[in-house]
Each structure stands twice: as structure tokens, then as C-alpha cells.
Amino acid sequence: MWRRVKRRFGISAPRLAVRPHIPWYLRWSMTVPFLVASLGLAWWAYGSGLELAGFHRSEAQQELAQLREQVTSLSTENTQLHDQVAQYERQIQIEQASNQEVSRQLKVQADENVGLQEDLAFFQNLTATHGKEGELGVHRLRLEHDQMPGEYHLRMLLVRGGQRAKEFVGSYQLVATVLENGQRTTRMFPQEASGNAQFQLGFKYYQRIEQSIQLPPDAQLESVQVRIFEQGAREPKVRQSVNLS
Structure with missing residues (x-):
């Protein structure tokens, strides 16, 4: 027992350190100003370094604002130019379409x-010659390929000679020679000589005929024979053939 007391309170007892108690808010009140001063010093050093390197924040902000204004202005100008280009393209398309229409009309008029x-030269030659009274002839017979596959166009001029010819009433029939699947066949338009009003004839001196022929796309038209029938007759009055030009 005595030894314990002696060891605790005697010369060999451990030393006791007494420190003053400082409240936490006093510690922070001394630490925060130091931190703020350190941050301010660091920021000042950073700004000074940028200025020494030739970088000025206010000037950079002004340049950035100017660049943004330029980008906005260029974007607006680009939009306006795009609209102008689109308008010019539409005008060019309209002018091209108008020019094409004018060219087409000029070609039609030229044709x-x-x-x-x-026709004038033909009729001048026709009046200069003396044919048989009422004689029927097929002139200017042409057969051409149309734009679409299997479509053909036939033109001819029927003329009766004489000054006192009676009116001719009848019909005509087209007999087409066709090469199809390696075989040569014939097709009639129309099937009956007087079975289609489109093929009826009625004239006194002349009549111009234009007729379209429709065949399968894989069929090849070689020639067409024109047969002219007078009303009531079973045999053709005139036969004339033409090859595809």
C-alpha cells in the first residue's frame, strides 16, 4: 500500500503537464484568417503570373464577347446567303422550265x-398533174417509232383526183407485219374493216390520217400495209405498204 502511494506521489511519479484550454471557435478564428490570406496570396500570384505572361482577363473576356458576336453575325449572314441561293435556284429552275417550254413551242412551230x-409543194404538184377523175391515192405515208416501247405512229395523206369528185365514204385498215418470239406474224387494226369509228373515212378531195399502233414491248414491227375500203365493198380499193423508218 505504501509503495503504491510512494510510486504515485513520490519522486519517481510521472510528470503532469498542464495546458490551457482553448475553445474551438477561438481556434477557428485564428485559422480562418490565415487560410483566407493564403488563398488571396495564391490568387494574386496566379493573376500576376498571367499578366506577366501577357494574358489579361478583362481583355480576354472582351475578345471572347467579340468572337461570339462575330459568330452570331456570320451565322445570320450564312442563313441569309442560304436563303438567297435557294431563291436563285428556284428562279433558275423556273427560267429553265420556261426556256424548255419556249424551245418546245418553237420546235412544234418549226415542224x-x-x-x-x-403540203404546199405537194398540192402545187398535184394540181399541175392531171389524174383520173375520182382516183384515190395514198401519199406521204410514214411509219415511225414512238417514245414508249411498243408504240408506233403512222401518218398518211389520202387524195382524190379531179375537180368534180364526189365525196368518198369508207374506212381504212392497217395490217402490221410483226416479228415476235422469232416468228413473223400479222396483226390487223381494227380486226374488221368497218368495225371502228376511229378508222372511218369521209372526204371529198383529201384527208390527213395520223394513227397510233400499240404492240407488246418485245414485239418488233417491220412494216404496215394500208388498205382503203369504200363503203359497202369487201375488197380494198387501194393497198400501199410502208417500212419502219
């Missing part, structure tokens, strides 16, 4: 003028 000149 009509050529046809009228040919």
Missing part, C-alpha cells in the same frame, strides 16, 4: 412550218 411547206 408545222415544214409540214405546211411540204
Whole structure:
């Protein structure tokens, strides 16, 4: 017992350190100003370093604002230019379509003028010759391929000679020679000589005929024979053939 007391309170007892108690808010009140000062010093050093390197924040912000304004202006200008280009393209398309229509009309008129000149020369030669009274003839017979596959176009001019010819009433029939699947066959348009009003004839001096022929796309038309029937007759009055040009 005595030894314990001696060891605790005697010379060999451990030393006791007495420290003053400092409240936490006093510790923070001394630490926070130091931290703020350190951060301010670091920020000042950073800004000074940027200025020494030639970088000024205010100037950079101004340049950035100017660049943004330029981008906005260029974007607006680009949109306007795009709209102008689209408008010009539409105008060009309209002008091209108008030019194509004018060219088509000019071509049609030129073809009509050529046809009228040919008709004039033909009728001048026809009046200069003396044929048999009431004689029927097929002139200017042409057979051409149309734009679509299997479509053909036939043109001809029927003329009666004489000054006092009576009106001719009848019909015509087209007999087409066709090469199909390696075999040569014939097709009639129409099947009956007087069975289609489209093939009826009625004229006194002349009549112009234009007729379309429709065949299968894989069929090849070689020639067409034109047969002219007078009303009530079973045999054709005139036969004339033409090859595909």
C-alpha cells in the first residue's frame, strides 16, 4: 500500500503537464484568417503570373464577347446567303422550265412550218398533174417509232383526183407485219374493216390520217400495209405498204 502511494506521489511519479484550454471557435478564428490570406496570396500570384505572361482577363473576356458576336453575325449572314441561293435556284429552275417550254413551242412551230411547206409543194404538184377523175391515192405515208416501247405512229395523206369528185365514204385498215418470239406474224387494226369509228373515212378531195399502233414491248414491227375500203365493198380499193423508218 505504501509503495503504491510512494510510486504515485513520490519522486519517481510521472510528470503532469498542464495546458490551457482553448475553445474551438477561438481556434477557428485564428485559422480562418490565415487560410483566407493564403488563398488571396495564391490568387494574386496566379493573376500576376498571367499578366506577366501577357494574358489579361478583362481583355480576354472582351475578345471572347467579340468572337461570339462575330459568330452570331456570320451565322445570320450564312442563313441569309442560304436563303438567297435557294431563291436563285428556284428562279433558275423556273427560267429553265420556261426556256424548255419556249424551245418546245418553237420546235412544234418549226415542224408545222415544214409540214405546211411540204403540203404546199405537194398540192402545187398535184394540181399541175392531171389524174383520173375520182382516183384515190395514198401519199406521204410514214411509219415511225414512238417514245414508249411498243408504240408506233403512222401518218398518211389520202387524195382524190379531179375537180368534180364526189365525196368518198369508207374506212381504212392497217395490217402490221410483226416479228415476235422469232416468228413473223400479222396483226390487223381494227380486226374488221368497218368495225371502228376511229378508222372511218369521209372526204371529198383529201384527208390527213395520223394513227397510233400499240404492240407488246418485245414485239418488233417491220412494216404496215394500208388498205382503203369504200363503203359497202369487201375488197380494198387501194393497198400501199410502208417500212419502219
